[in-house]
Amino acid sequence: MMKTIDLSPLYRNSIGFDRFASLLDNAFRAESAAAGYPPYNIEALEENNYAITLAVAGFTDEELDIKVERGVLTVRGEKAKAEGKNYLYQGIANRTFERKFNLADYIEVTGADLENGLLTIKLLKHIPEAMKAKSISINGANKAHVELKDESFA
Template sequence: MNSIDLTPLYRSSVGFDRLANMLDNASRSETSAATFPPYNIEILDDNRYAVTLAVAGFSDAEIDIQVERGVLLIRGEKEKSGERKFLHQGIANRTFERKFNLADHVNVTAADLCDGLLTISLLKEIPEAMKPQKIAINGAAKSSDVLEHQVSDSKAA
């Protein structure tokens, strides 16, 4: 697989090293990733998302969910319960691990296991300091003050 050249991004941006690492890791993991368990990623509204994994046969005690450094990690490890003999085994009963890179300010709010589907709820919470702020224009200046300022600027030029 060809790598992506991010040189133009680095010329005009600062602090996007994490983005480059995420793209590199994603391209590496896509080629070697297993297809188990299948999953969906849903957009519920502007700030809410859900990741749903099909984990038939797993109990909540056999699934571990962690978030570390912006990566959601879901592991499933099936407990061995004696030797069973199958004529056909179509239900996957193996250990799995899935990773999802989370954008900044996306947090896991809940995880539910129902009918063999594990649903992880995510919420994007932008801090107040990062939200757009409306700046009021101070209307206290007199028009004569503004005019004097413009005249003195034109004389200096």
């Protein structure tokens, strides 16, 4: 059963979060549709550096596809059909999958590695200088300009 969340209090005090409701809705819908395959971890490596690791045992790099479009990271795996094999039991998952991750603003994918059945996608949060916090000084009622002071975060 899908729950409905009322976000109207958020919109009363916030500007520019129009996408937030659809992100939540998509997250609830995607989690039930994905059924947990392939399993993954999301890790904060250090400040502004992250990694997503997916367990993709049996897939080669040619069978995996990674794309970023409109703030959504999509990882697809399509296993080539095993021709001429006569399995008595097949317990190793060789099914096609698609996993989507919504990326926050200013998150960039910097690379991907496939090692020992684990696909690791590296992410970096890069905030442009124009978006960093700035202090605005008040120069009195009769002055016509506003002076901006940049406060960089270390």
